Amino acid sequence: MPSTLESGPDVVAETEIKHSRFLAVLRRVDSDTAALAFVEEQRRLYPDARHHCWAFVVGDEPAHRAERSSDDGEPGGTAGVPMLQVLHHRDLVNVAVVVTRWFGGIKLGAGGLVRAYSGAVAVAVDAATLVPRERREVFTLAVGHGDAGRVESELRGRGVSVLDVSYTERVVFTVAARDATELQNLVASVTAGAGELVPVGTEWVDG
Numbered sequence: 001m002p003s004t005l006e007s008g009p010d011v012v013a014e015t016e017i018k019h020s021r022f023l024a025v026l027r028r029v030d031s032d033t034a035a036l037a038f039v040e041e042q043r044r045l046y047p048d049a050r051h052h053c054w055a056f057v058v059g060d061e062p063a064h065r066a067e068r069s070s071d072d073g074e075p076g077g078t079a080g081v082p083m084l085q086v087l088h089h090r091d092l093v094n095v096a097v098v099v100t101r102w103f104g105g106i107k108l109g110a111g112g113l114v115r116a117y118s119g120a121v122a123v124a125v126d127a128a129t130l131v132p133r134e135r136r137e138v139f140t141l142a143v144g145h146g147d148a149g150r151v152e153s154e155l156r157g158r159g160v161s162v163l164d165v166s167y168t169e170r171v172v173f174t175v176a177a178r179d180a181t182e183l184q185n186l187v188a189s190v191t192a193g194a195g196e197l198v199p200v201g202t203e204w205v206d207g
Contacts, residue, residue: 002060002093004028004206006129013124017116019104023049024124026097032058032066035096039070042098049100053079053117056096057087060133060204065093074101078113086121093133097121132207136176138163139197141187143171154190176203 005011011026025042029035035056043052053072059065067087069080083097099120108116143151148171155162155175160183164174177183180197187195 001207002091002133003130004092004094004133006131007206008129011124011128013120013127015116015120015123016104017112018106018108020106020108020116021102021104022116022120023100024097024120025100026095026121026124026128028094029056029058029096030094032056032068034058035068038096039098042100046100048102050103051079051101052098053083053101054096054098055080055084055087055121057084057093058096060093060135074113074117075110078110079117082114082118083121086118086125090125090130092125092130097124133204134178134207136161136178136203136205137180137183137199138174138176138201138203139180139183139199141173141175141195141197143173143191143195145171147191151190151195155186158186160186174200176205 005026005028007028013024015022027038029038035058039052039054051072051074053070053074055069057065057067067084069084071079083099087095087097099117152162152165152173161176162173163176166172184197187197
């Protein structure tokens with residue numbers, strides 16, 4: 001199950017290796033545009049730094065995730081990809097990380113850079129509060145006006161998330177649940193078998 005950062009301020013962690021400073025900043029993002037804007041924000045904050053390497057993973061559905069990374073002038077493959085691999089290893093989504101480096105005068109070598117950048121991200125992730133992302137099935141359910149109040153009360157009382165209520169010729173609830181079979185059984189019970197769930201998609205929420 002993927003996880004993301006708890007909503008709140010950025011997570012910041014600083015490490016030092018052979019006099020080079022590495023400042024890792026993690027932020028929850030909801031689009032690649034937001035992730036890239038975050039990168040530019042970090043560049044503006046620390047114009048004196050030599051490198052601003054970054055990585056992000058956006059999207060809950062594995063088939064539709066967007067992910068990118070950049071070494072920002074470090075030798076190819078020594079910063080961005082190792083940073084991205086930490087996000088993968090922790091199964092994080094909707095997260096961007098920027099590691100800003102102030103060069104300390106001692107070269108670290110390719111292996112040293114990989115360890116430094118991935119380690120900086122790992123320290124930041126360890127300091128973060130993570131929340132699981134849960135996939136829920138979304139349905140509509142139409143009932144008569146006379147039954148609507150009782151049905152809504154039963155659904156909410158059993159922990160079903162009621163996303164919307166529309167009043168037309170019938171009352172149409174939009175509901176979401178982690179377990180579709182359990183929801184179907186509940187609806188059958190509270191509507192005496194008359195209610196029909198119509199699938200309309202899925203949504204991801206913090207668990």
